[in-house]
Amino acid sequence: MSSKWPENLGEAMIIKEKLLMGPGPSNCPPTVLKAAANPLLGHLHPDFCVIMDDVKAGIKHLFQTENELTIALCASGHAAMEATLVNVLEAGEKVVIARNGIWGDRAADIASRAGILVAMMNGNPGKSFSTEDIEEFLAKEKPKAFFITHGESSTGVLQNLKGIGSICRKYNCLFLVDSVAACGGVELKMDEWGIDVLYSGSQKVLSAPPGTAPISFSAQAREAIKNRKTAVQSYYLDVEILGRYWNVDNQPRFYHHTGAVTNIIALREALSFISSKTLEQSWKRHKNCQKKLHEGLKELGLELFVENEDDRLPCVTTIKVPGGVEWAKVTGLMMQNDTIEMAGGLGPTAGKCWRIGLMGYNCTEANVEKVLWSLKKALESVGYLSQIETF
Amino acid sequence: MSSKWPENLGEAMIIKEKLLMGPGPSNCPPTVLKAAANPLLGHLHPDFCVIMDDVKAGIKHLFQTENELTIALCASGHAAMEATLVNVLEAGEKVVIARNGIWGDRAADIASRAGILVAMMNGNPGKSFSTEDIEEFLAKEKPKAFFITHGESSTGVLQNLKGIGSICRKYNCLFLVDSVAACGGVELKMDEWGIDVLYSGSQKVLSAPPGTAPISFSAQAREAIKNRKTAVQSYYLDVEILGRYWNVDNQPRFYHHTGAVTNIIALREALSFISSKTLEQSWKRHKNCQKKLHEGLKELGLELFVENEDDRLPCVTTIKVPGGVEWAKVTGLMMQNDTIEMAGGLGPTAGKCWRIGLMGYNCTEANVEKVLWSLKKALESVGYLSQIETF
Known part of the structure; x- marks a missing residue:
């Protein structure tokens, strides 16, 4: 040694x-880089809690949602994908994954590791899915949840999401959307479109440093979590206890983990930047x-x-x-x-x-x-x- | 809306x-804050790969280890605790957790969620464990792994780690250590003391922003991972594929996730700061x-x-x-x-x-x-x- x-x-x-x-990652505006160099704050200091509140409110608007459980994970978009799947689904339950690029593969990998049953809906790389095909597949498979990628960054495909929410409702299926590479740059209306779980990443259209991932859960998604028979397999990604750190439902703040203070401050500044338009x-x-x-x-x-x-x-x-x-x-x-x-x-x-x-x-x-x-x-x-x- | x-x-x-x-978190030196404001780099850009290599080398010295699989997670110390437990243990296997404060509780929570069997070795808050008591407990329980906290930040207790490694070897048990609140401030010699998995956090003695967690796995720990019957439950925390992102074993770099570039740059600067002594x-x-x-x-x-x-x-x-x-x-x-x-x-x-x-x-x-x-x-x-x- x-x-x-x-x-x-x-x-x-x-x-x-x-x-x-x-x-x-895309470049950050100079104001965002400067924000990352702010002095540190305690992860539960009142000043930092105000910043967390601003971030929550900003993500709600960005996602066009009024979901209470709207927070930022202190991890990458991959972790948000994992949080999405392992919170609303349990081992033995079925998810349909629409796959026309790498993100469908990653979602299937993550789900399988958790013992979730995956029914893969294979599409063509370079093409989006039609609502008709989705309806047919869901009618056949009757899954608990349907996962699709809004912006397939591996192939450059934009998925039209309008109309899928009502199909999911019809088949009593949760609607899960990866919008890491689209959110902020393309029309996206979580509540209006009936999306149950939506996540993005900090380092794409938001132009913040990588390391945080905005995520939101609908009331239906939270109901599914509430009705789980087993605990969420991951402590770090258990969004209900994590929500307590973020003061969701006005619950007293709970020390879930030490938030990535610098990244959250930079994310707040990035939301400020995008909010000028x-x-x-x-x-x-x-x-x-x-x-x-x-x-x-x-x-x-x-x-x-x-x-x-x-x-x-x-x-x-x-x-x-x-x-x-x-x-x-x-x-x-x-x-x-x-x-x-x-x-x-x-x-x-x-x-x-x-x-x-x-x-x-x-x-x-x-x-x-x-x-x-x-x-x-x-x-x-x-x-x-x-x-x-x-x- | x-x-x-x-x-x-x-x-x-x-x-x-x-x-x-x-x-x-503790305060960061001004040089570390300034480093966090550097322009972004791509998460696989050659310049960033050099920084990752420096971070790996720095952590190896900090931990006093020559383990190849020595990296930084882009998440908090809690995630490192979870990565430790869910990589080397599978559902149905037994871990003994030494508990004399909150970290023992958290480790038990995390292990239980993964289906790992927990035998809790209860100590007294405010007191460390003796090697005799540990040996007795391991002899009785015969677990696959033993988890202990080096610096119990909830109670202010320092655990003496010398001698535990050889007891663990004797009972063919992996030695897992949380040194989030001690590493860098107290003597710690991973290889000499026979520690199999060691992790820390960026925001304690390292004085970097929170959001990354140094972690290292011994050859024995990696052997246990290799011999798993099931996949690691978490994609994000699967350290063998994550190791490929970090060029461990000189494997070609694999896009596992988008590294928290800013945090890793700041961590490199924090390692530079501590390395002046x-x-x-x-x-x-x-x-x-x-x-x-x-x-x-x-x-x-x-x-x-x-x-x-x-x-x-x-x-x-x-x-x-x-x-x-x-x-x-x-x-x-x-x-x-x-x-x-x-x-x-x-x-x-x-x-x-x-x-x-x-x-x-x-x-x-x-x-x-x-x-x-x-x-x-x-x-x-x-x-x-x-x-x-x-x-």
Whole structure:
């Protein structure tokens, strides 16, 4: 055992700013970064409790819900997915998971580990699900819950959620939605659309540091939790006791865990940032930037992975890598020359697509122009553009 | 549904610095706060991977271990407790939990939820366990694992860990240690002492923001995980796949979750801060400040909760609230007049004790003087000191 600390720790970290135009994390506004450097507060200090209250109220508006149990987990979106499944479902109960990308796979993995029975509703990567297909599947499977991804960041697919809530009600089934990569950038109305559990992540459209995950449970979802025969398998993710830390139902605050004070302060500032415009304005800006991006990509002769225009997620665009082009070479050049991050594919799009994110603070026309400019240069460098000009 | 964001979000947060002399979070050094305000990096960006490597190396030294699977969870110490139990144990297997404060209770709660059989070894709050008693209990119960708390922050008890490792080996039992409130402030040698799973928290002696939790698994612990018959119940806390994100065993990095980039950067800076002195120097400083604090408390006529001097945890001191004094009035005055946080009791000490933390950046003689000065004034205000002077 060495008696000395590793030498590297004595060296200063020099972190150069990058323009993060991948599927998240996205950049934080300077005010949010500054907020993260605030002095620490005790995790139950009255000043911090006010900040938690502001965060709750902000998430309620963001989600368009009046659910009492609306909080932020101190963990990533993956943990929110796990919290969703393991709270409303018990071992031996059935969930239908709509799968058209990596998030359906992850949800199935998480559910299976908890002994929840998974009926996989397989779709096509690059396509959304129709309400008719969903109804047919639920009628056949009669699950306790139905899980679907609003913004499939691995494929760039936007799922239309309108109408699914009433189908779920009809079959007495809870409606669970992952909106990590869509919430804030696309229309989303939890209560109106009959969603029972909804979660997102801090580092996407909210443009806060990663590490917290907004989540909300409807009265029906809470009823299901109340009627469980077994305890929720996880203490850390047991949302009813966690809710007590967040003063849900005006219950006295309970020391459930030490909240990630810095992250919650930064999340409060990020909610403040997004609140300078209405949700409708945010949704519209994402739509407009998407349009501009897609036009620019078309001009470069590139094809989108998602065929149907209505299925295209404004927050994450998936672009087919043209034959003969090494995808990693292009993203490498963009980072190296312009410190712009564009991502490769994930799951069904791995090795086949690039992914460009337009999220929150980063979703501006100027950034669309920057990423197109950098991509064009990189494509020229690898000889792709001269090639298509020859045709 | 209101069409407007909550008005509060438009108001600026003004966070006044407080001296956090409770059992954590403790204050962060200015360099650590500044590090938290760095521009974001992608969670798999090469620059961030270097930072993750530095964090791993730093934790290895802090824990005095060469275990490959040494990482930081992006969640609190509670989640690390859960990760410890649900990875090395399966439903139906037995764990002995040494309980002399709240952490034994929490560990039992977490284990029971996972179907793990709990044999509770009940001790006395305010006292540590003897190796003889532990050996007797393990011989009788023959568990798969033994869980004990190094620094019982609810009671202020330091557990001597030397000698327990060899007892655990003798009974073929894994040795699991919670050192959230002790690690860095007290001697701790994971490998030499035969500890199989060790975890801590970022917001105690490390003086980083809360939200990450260093954790390490020995080869034996990993063998137990490898031999599981069932999958680890939690995806988020499955340390073997999480280890792949951290490049453990030089495995290609796997997108397990979006790491809390900001928190990990701050943790790297906190490790840099603590690394300016040797571990021995840190342990000694905590011991010296503890001595000074205890002498000062004695001068104020106050009694410590922990009777045996060797059982007293340097990082958290528990002080009996004298009869006739309202504990919350005293802590309230200290915060109100001097913005100094001293905590009340927790679990067995709730309503009976105050708790003063001496941790990392905050563990200085000057801070000991400040907290004693503020406490003395508050005790005078509530009439306690004039009362004892009368006797």
